[in-house]
Amino acid sequence: MIQDSKLFTVDNLKDILKSFKIVNVKIKEYLEIVFETENNKKITMFHDQVCCEKVFIYSNTNNLDVLIGKTIFDVTETVLDPDVSFHKDTEKEYCKQYDSFTWTFYKFLYKNCDNKTEEIEIVWFGSSNGYYDEGVQLKCKDIEEDIKEDIEEDIKEDIEEDIKEDIKEDIKEDIKEDIEED
Secondary structure, three states: OOOOOOEEOHHHHHHHHOOOOEEEEEEEOOOEEEEEEOOOEEEEEEOOOOOOEEEEEOOOOHHHHHHOOOOEEEEEEEEOOOOOOOOHHHHHHHHOOOOEEEEEEEEEEEEOOOOOEEEEEEEEEEEEOOOOOOOOEEEEEEHHHHHHHHHHHHHHHHHHHHHHHHHHHHHHHHHHHHHHHO
16 A cells, blocks of 8 residues: 555556545646545645746646546556657747656546546646656645644744744834833
8 A cells, every 4th residue: 555645656546546436636727636535535646846847737627527426447657758749839839948848648547427438638748958857746645634734834834923923022122122221
């Protein structure tokens, strides 16, 4: 079994998705897709962006809601050879800025209500100066753990804000005292 919060492969993704129905799909700014499963797992497809690269979801993702309530029985990942062109206009646009590009295709196979096999394809495009990875990363987290981390982060931010406010008040008091002493 996959440890939560760890990066994993498309084969691991298959193992998780073929066991449980998808209950929610979220797309975040064409940079991330989050699948939530009935066993409270949150599976995220993303790319950890750094300088000199851009990786994003290229395909239209409006149809991903069709996966809700479905169990995926197969997922395939295809990475095009760098010499193979898929969409010249996109490649030309990004190759003005970057030297390298990668197309990654994910096919999700599921059964529709008539028990016929259907597929959804998600296409990612990555470009970089050639020194950075342009691939898609996958991670799995327990939804409850994720909510707990969000709450902890919010509390930490609130505490930091309170500390800043306390420091400001202390500085104001010090300045007041200095002025009164003069």
